[in-house]
Amino acid sequence: MREIIAAVFIIAGMLVFVVALLGIYRLKYVMNRIHAAALGDTMGLGLVTIGLMILGKDVFHIAKYILIILFFWMSSPIASHMIGKVEMLTNKDYDERVHGK
Amino acid sequence: MYLILLLLWFIFSGKITLEIALFGLVICSWLYWFMTKYMDYNVKKDIALIKKIPLFLLYGVTLVCEVIKSNLAVIRIVLSPGLECEPTFTTFQTDLKTEVARVTLANSITLTPGTYTCGLEGNTYTVHALDKKFTEGIDESVFVKQLRKLEESV
Numbered sequence: 001m002r003e004i005i006a007a008v009f010i011i012a013g014m015l016v017f018v019v020a021l022l023g024i025y026r027l028k029y030v031m032n033r034i035h036a037a038a039l040g041d042t043m044g045l046g047l048v049t050i051g052l053m054i055l056g057k058d059v060f061h062i063a064k065y066i067l068i069i070l071f072f073w074m075s076s077p078i079a080s081h082m083i084g085k086v087e088m089l090t091n092k093d094y095d096e097r098v099h100g101k
Numbered sequence: 102m103y104l105i106l107l108l109l110w111f112i113f114s115g116k117i118t119l120e121i122a123l124f125g126l127v128i129c130s131w132l133y134w135f136m137t138k139y140m141d142y143n144v145k146k147d148i149a150l151i152k153k154i155p156l157f158l159l160y161g162v163t164l165v166c167e168v169i170k171s172n173l174a175v176i177r178i179v180l181s182p183g184l185e186c187e188p189t190f191t192t193f194q195t196d197l198k199t200e201v202a203r204v205t206l207a208n209s210i211t212l213t214p215g216t217y218t219c220g221l222e223g224n225t226y227t228v229h230a231l232d233k234k235f236t237e238g239i240d241e242s243v244f245v246k247q248l249r250k251l252e253e254s255v
Contacts, residue, residue, distance in 0.1 A: 016172070019179055022179060027179070029188075031219075031229050032188050032231060035175055035214050035216075036175070038175075038214040038217070039175055039214050041212075042168045042214060043168065060111075063112045073212055074208070076212070077207075077211035077212050080211055080217055084217055084218070084219035084229060088219045088220065088227070
């Protein structure tokens with residue numbers, strides 16, 4: 001029973017990753033693509049980790065998975081922030097690129 | 102902070118034995134001494150932090166709820182056939198005073214899909230949103246209210 005619940009969570013997480021990948025291809029322009037990539041970072045990773053937590057053997061495993069989420073959620077926004085900032089500073093004709101396509 | 106360090110040590114070790122516990126106590130004591138001497142940590146601040154733990158937990162729960170909500174909204178946009186979205190930039194000001202609260206707010210905004218912060222100067226945020234509806238009420242979101250409560254409870 002435990003395995004089934006865990007599998008449901010992991011598969012749901014994988015589906016979110018698939019949607020994120022689809023979004024990266026479907027959306028145009030880097031700034032919109034970041035939003036799609038954030039799907040995998042947050043909900044995809046969260047669901048997969050919850051699934052693995054259910055499979056975890058003792059309390060240390062679960063604590064480590066919680067730490068993975070914690071550190072990832074602290075560090076991943078910084079990366080997307082830097083990408084966004086660089087794009088904003090270097091690309092002046094934002095409107096043209098978004099609406100011209 | 103000492104307890105957090107010790108807890109991290111035990112989690113990374115993976116088991117509790119006498120040897121690990123003794124090493125952990127010594128190393129964490131040294132590290133805590135280093136932090137108080139050079140990194141502007143002290144016992145008083147730690148006690149103030151302990152009092153705020155319920156508020157931090159509440160903030161975490163709110164963050165998870167918001168992340169799930171906006172995830173579903175972005176998934177709907179990505180899977181919609183025509184990609185009905187209107188990317189926009191918005192700027193807004195905040196009245197949060199401490200730097201930590203401001204950075205936490207920027208981080209939370211970036212963490213929720215659909216919006217992310219591309220600029221933070223002083224108290225002005227530049228936020229890029231995938232659709233206009235994500236920007237509604239962003240300057241007075243639940244994050245701002247909770248962070249304000251965290252700041253006031255010092």
